[in-house]
Amino acid sequence: MSDITPSQTVGPYFAYGLAPHSRCNWQPNSHYDSKETVGADLVTPDATGQKIRIEGRVLDGDGLPINDAMIEIWQADGQGRYAHPRDNRARPNTKFKGFGRSATDKNGAYSFDTVKPGSVPGPGGKPQAPHIVFCIYSRGMLRQVYTRLYFSDEAANAADPILALVPTDRHGTLIAHKEMRGDLAVYTFDIRVQGENETVFFDI
């Protein structure tokens, strides 16, 4: 039996602590002006790869927007490299961190500006399709849930070893749909925490 510290909910008031520069609704007066440690714009000047935007909403079991959720994303860079010592392959983008955080607004909406990740190695050396790991926190969630975003325009999804473990009729919940907004590719990815079309969450 392990003795790790148990998880507790992030609660409704995390924004001024964890996402003070986000657009969500916290007391604007007399606050401490901290540096933005973690934000929703991951793009660095030296980031290679295609700039993209990710938008979506977080919905509860009644399909109502969750207006006090926090999404964190973790991803590889455009070449499929993670900015972490465990990924010891050559990394061309020294400043791209691959981590972002967005708090939902009153409509349950979140967004990220980032670059599309490259393919990364999977179990047994098989490549994984480009994807982003999502971690969701909110009031009413006593522990975080993990899911993944895959891209609708990736043929590699068909051979992805993780998607292969998900029942086919639920694949759709993990696919973000692309639309072009001028030159910018925008991927829409809604997260349904519970109920019909519930997003696939991973037991990891």
Added chain:
Amino acid sequence: MALIFPKESLSAFPKHLTPAYRSTVKRSPSKPLIIVPHTLSELTGPVYGHDAMQEGDNDLTKQHNGEPLGERIIVHGHIYDEDKRPVPDTLVEIWQANACGRYVHNVDQHPAPLDPNFTGAGRTITDKNGYYRFITVKPGAYPWGNHPNAWRPNHIHFSVFGHSFLSRLVTQMYFPGDPLFPFDPIFNSVTDEKARQRMVSSFDLENTIPDWALCFRFDIVLRGREATPQDADKH
């Protein structure tokens, strides 16, 4: 250091659906979670440096022109992995109510005063020994709408990173001997008594500073341990 993150370590975590905490009813997954292996995507995670901080981020009593009202306290401790090795250079973020039990957040309508000298958010990075330290004021208890006469025990919210995205932890630190413990469904969502006690700080007389501030110690253990030969056999 190639750590592994056994799922069994999560056994004392709260269940997603904990009906006594009403907000879980519509915000917990109803379908079974899908078991997948840990790939490079899960075994890596964000790394922050000391450049992410600014001076004063870990002293919540010095973030405004004056000092906040309330009982000044020191909260410190170590971040460890499951092998009890310190986790150095990892980001620790906290947020809390003021001494009156009021959060600086528009959604908080508790009719207790805001303190113009207190925001209630702080951050720091652990040193090479996994040590962190904050100076703040003791947060007050506050009512919430979960059930009639519901009050949250005094607590400080903690967010910690660790060695990978799997070790990411958001939790709450409580204070020893709080009379509200038996009535709080969030605290009791951890059903194992010993595990619950791991969320309760201990009073630290030795590090209490005479004539200045009480001290509480809160050590945090994150997922992640070194693989053993037995682990390798399972593959």
